[in-house]
Amino acid sequence: MFAQKLGIELEANMEAVGEIRKHLLGARQSLKAFDLNHDKMPREFDPLKDKLPADIDALFDRAIAAAKALDEDTLLAACHAIEEYFGFPKPNEIVKDAEVPGGMYSNMVAQLKALGSEDLLEDAMKLIPMVRRDAGLVPLVTPTSQIVGSQAVSVALDRKKGNPDYSNPSNQFISLVKGEYGHTPVPVDPAFREKITGSPIEKPYDVSSYKKPANPTLPEYGDAPLASNREEELLMELLPNVANTFLRKRRAEEYNARKAEEAPVAAAAAEESKAAEEPITGPTLKAPMGGRIISVSVAPGDKVKKGQVLLVYEAMKMENDVTAESEQTVKRVFVRPDDVVGTDAVLIEFE
Structure with missing residues (x-):
């Protein structure tokens, strides 16, 4: 609509765009259970067929005039009113104040929901600028965005329990502050680095210290090795956390297939149940x-x-x-x- 009013010719097939929009809307509706704004679907509107109400159409004209006059407040007010008409989510003030990308915010929401700790979200978001600053103002992109976001949640939990900040730094946060991810945009305060890592000195990652992940045997699955071939060993080296869960499930499936007529680890499970009942x-x-x-x-x-x-x-x-x-x-x-x-x-x- 803005392009039409500004006389800008779009090199796009708007009929195809309309069809794509319908399919995307259908896909979003099918994922309703995972959509944080499932109760706020956008208003359906086809610019080739539908006509805007006069008052909404006037908002576009007002926004254009405000932009030409460099009147930011009027421009934002008009654009927010347009977004509200179409059912777009309102600007998230928490995200703006925390200065985080939307993807990082949605990841934190999903992860906290999975942990049953949604009540920590607002406090954690407020702490992100502090944690990011303490870690050297690292860019909020993968993986440092995840490291900073997770540590902000941990600090929020520290404060909730009455513990000092950074009582439980993650291994990745320790590595980041130590210098193993490289130089940060702003130097980390040596006193903070000593608090987190035990030393005020920046230490880059030492490739000579790399140790190949252990490949343990699994007694519960007939002493099978966790990784049974070279491909699985490489998976353990590249993605240790993912590999551990994935390969354990694979070994369990193989073991259960061999012992289909038995009840695997029944005695151990009974013993654990008995132990759990003891005060x-x-x-x-x-x-x-x-x-x-x-x-x-x-x-x-x-x-x-x-x-x-x-x-x-x-x-x-x-x-x-x-x-x-x-x-x-x-x-x-x-x-x-x-x-x-x-x-x-x-x-x-x-x-």
């Missing part, structure tokens, strides 16, 4: 945030030292080490790799 009497380690367990490094009877990594879990696509707060002896472990846990879920009990 917890000792000190416990709880999940700082909801997520998926990636690995468990301890077993009942193990003596652990302060700072020792007990397990690694994934939250909002970021890995987080969970360490021992003091020297203790493990009594029970309540989780296994691939288990999904909620915030404050009990992970380990100590004697």
Whole structure:
């Protein structure tokens, strides 16, 4: 409509555009269950056939006049009124204030919803500028946008629990602040770097320190190796988190196929159920945030030292080490790799 009024000729087949629009609208309607604005579908309008009401048509003229006069306030008011008529979502002030791209916002909404922590969204969005600034004003594109967004949620959770900011930095955030992702647009404050990484000195990624991911055997699936061929080993090197879940499911399917007439790990499941029913009497380690367990490094009877990594879990696509707060002896472990846990879920009990 603006192009018509400004005398701009569009080199496009508008009939084809109309057909495409119908198909896209149908696709969106079919994904209603996943659409954050499913109750706000845009008004149907075909510029080749439909005519605008006089008051809406006048808004286009007002917007053009305001643009020529460099009157930004009137221009925005007219454009927002046009958007409202067509049913477009209103500008998200939270997104604007946090200075984040829309895709990053929608990802955070989806991930927090999956974790059942939607109440943290507004606080986390307000914290993004601070976290981004502390990390050296990194660009909000993949993967640094995910790292910053996840850490903002973690800080929001810290404040909700009354803990200091950055009580639980993700492994990726630590690597970013350390310098392993390269120089940041603005230097990271050495004092902040020391707080997060233990050293004020920027340290680029040392390729000589790379270690090939371990290929563990899986006792629960007949001692099968996690990766059974070179292609699966490469998958583990390129995408370790994805590979771990994918390959475990593949080994489970193969094992169950061989043991179709048996009930796999029935005895272990019964023992776990029995253990879960026993009351917890000792000190416990709880999940700082909801997520998926990636690995468990301890077993009942193990003596652990302060700072020792007990397990690694994934939250909002970021890995987080969970360490021992003091020297203790493990009594029970309540989780296994691939288990999904909620915030404050009990992970380990100590004697």
